[in-house]
Amino acid sequence: MSFKIVIDSCGELPENYKNNPNFESVPLTIDVDDFHIIDDETFDQADFLKKVAASPNAPKSACPSPERYMQAYETDADNVYVVTLSSQLSGSYNSAELAKSLYLEEHPGKNIHVFDSRSASVGETLIGLKVEEYEEMGLSFEEIVEKVENYRKGARTYFVLETLETLRKNGRLSNLKAFVAGALNIKPVMGATPEGTIYQIDQARGMNKALAKMVSVIEKNTPDSEERILGISHCNCPERAEYVKGELQRNMKFRDVLIVDTAGISSTYASDGGIIVVL
Missing domain, CATH: 3.40.50.10440 (Dihydroxyacetone kinase; domain 1)
Structure with a gap:
């Protein structure tokens, strides 16, 4: 067949x-102010991230x-x-x-x-x-x-964001919470429920500590790692993706590992520097 x-x-x-x-x-498709972007092979991540950073509004997708x-x-x-x-x-x-x-x-x-x-x-x-x-x-x-x-x-999804600015812009986070998190360099460790909704698992001061907490959560929740493919996507941070891969492989074995760079919609969610892990 x-x-x-x-x-x-x-x-x-x-x-x-x-x-x-x-x-x-x-x-x-994604709209950033007056710019209409098709999330296909023409997507320019660097240009997109510049447009998002310069806009006071959240990107809108269709x-x-x-x-x-x-x-x-x-x-x-x-x-x-x-x-x-x-x-x-x-x-x-x-x-x-x-x-x-x-x-x-x-x-x-x-x-x-x-x-x-x-x-x-x-x-x-x-x-x-x-x-x-x-x-x-x-x-x-x-x-x-x-x-x-x-x-x-x-399957389980985990991610750590470099910035909460996109969540603030689209109304999923209060201005005060986003400001406090930014001022204190707090990075949330997030996950997805079996139903596909997003929730916060933990948080830490600084990206490396947040990634370490995410690794610890994954190790605890994945006893059958040898049967799984480790999927990592990153938004403009390949070194960070390799770091997460290395940390996970220190104590876990996987059937295979796949690392990809985020395209348009995933870049919208992850923002510059975000890391997503699925296994």
């Missing part, structure tokens, strides 16, 4: 997958339309798998589901499943790679959906 994996652009494709015919990235998803479903592949960022953070999942319903009305024989990643960034990437792994094993569409949904339920 042939297959296609569609991932919205919050999930970064590794370089060696960007020209893989079995994968397609469906772009979201999910792909159902019509755009339907274009991605137009394929000769028998099985189509779609991975979106958390439905708690975006309408991308609902748009993909609506597109599925509309497409199947005219193409009832197509197999399409939409995964709500309950995560973002490299968390979506890992789901896509898991689908590919099971497809190459020759499992049926139904078996793959069941196994990948179980994998998704067991």
